[in-house]
Amino acid sequence: MPTIPTLSATATPEHIFAAIDEGGGVIVEDFIDPPLLARLQRDFEPSIRAHAAGSTTRGGLWEEFHGTNTKRLTGLAGKSEAWGELLCNPRYLALGDHYLGPNNYYLNTAQLICIGPNETPQLLHRDALNWPEVAMGEHEVTVTALFALTDFTEENGATVVAPGSHRWPGALPEVAAEACTQVVMPAGSAFLYNGKVIHGGGANRTVDTWRVAIHAGFVLGWLRAEENHQLTTPLDVARRLPPTAQQLLGFRSYEPEFGGRLGLVDYDEAARLLE
Ligand SMILES: O=C(O)CCC(=O)C(=O)O
Structure with a gap:
């Protein structure tokens, strides 16, 4: 069976990026400090409890993709101050800086994904296929972290991944079961992965355990x-966030070194609206 490497919290960025380049993803244990992990778990617990399982999209591929006994919550900046802190973690930002370029990226989405008992496996996919295939060239368009807020086990829905598939040609090739492994990791770990690596949420074969991730x-x-x-984060919440989190959530305009500016307000920097 193929494997996903596991590195310790002291691994250098070079080691982490080399492992992602090689296999498409890497587990970094103890990525989240225990006190921050406890705050995240505490902050999200009431929202998770109140949230219904299943997709908010009715019918079709998305309903299946989202699962029937999986809870998915967005708008996390409004639910947890601790999430704003994790978002600004320099080791997490290093992932974006390295693969997408410093000041050249935003947060794509931050979702709590809670896979419940008896959930079936999610469709395998590449995150880069969020955008038309033409966007998926040699360069990276997206990189992702799955932060484990509970242990990920083979039984409770640990992510299924096909190591090396970030280099497979074609939009979404068939994946043999033998080409896959699962991202088994303790709470507090992060699975950092390339946007082209083929993966999906695992089946939850437990009767009473929820697997929770950001x-x-x-x-x-x-x-x-x-x-x-910008619509899921209330403006008063956005104003209280650290500047880096405001930027990542799109409360700043995109100003490349070369080319036009994007996301402007009245031809000027969007952050003025937060003043
Ligand atoms: O929950 C997981 O393990 C993976 C979820 C995922 O890849 C997705 O929903 O796009």
Whole structure:
């Protein structure tokens, strides 16, 4: 069976990026400090409890993709101050800086994904296929972290991944079961992965255990993000966030070194609206 490497919290960025380049993803244990992990778990618990399982999209592929006993919550900045802190973690930002370029990306989406008992496996996919295939060239358009807020086990829905599939040709080739493994990791770990690696949520074969993760990726600044953060984050919440989190959530305009500016307000920097 193929494997996904596991590195310790002390791994250098070079080690982490080499492992992602090689296999498409890497587990970094103890990525989240225990006190921050406890705050995230505490902050999200009431929202998760109140949220219904199943897709909010009715019918078709998306309903199947979202699962029937999976809870998916967005708008996380309004639900947890601790999430704003994790979002600004320099080791997490290093992932975006390295693959997408410093100041060249936004948060694509941040979703709590809670896979419940008896959930079936999610459709395998590449995150980069959020955008038309033409966007998926040699360069990266997106990189993602799955932060484990509970242990990920083979039984409770640990992510299924096909190591090396970030190099497979074609939009979404068939994947043999033998080409896959699962991202088994303790709470507090992060699975950092390339936007082209083929993966999906695992089946939850337990009767009473929920697998909880924050699925949070970055996207190139000139592509439309999956989640509309400026509508899911109330302005008074946005004003209290650290500047880096405001920027990542799109409360800043995109100003490349070369080319036009994007996301302007009245021809000027969008952050003026937060003043
Ligand atoms: O929950 C997981 O393990 C993966 C979820 C995922 O890849 C997605 O919903 O796009």
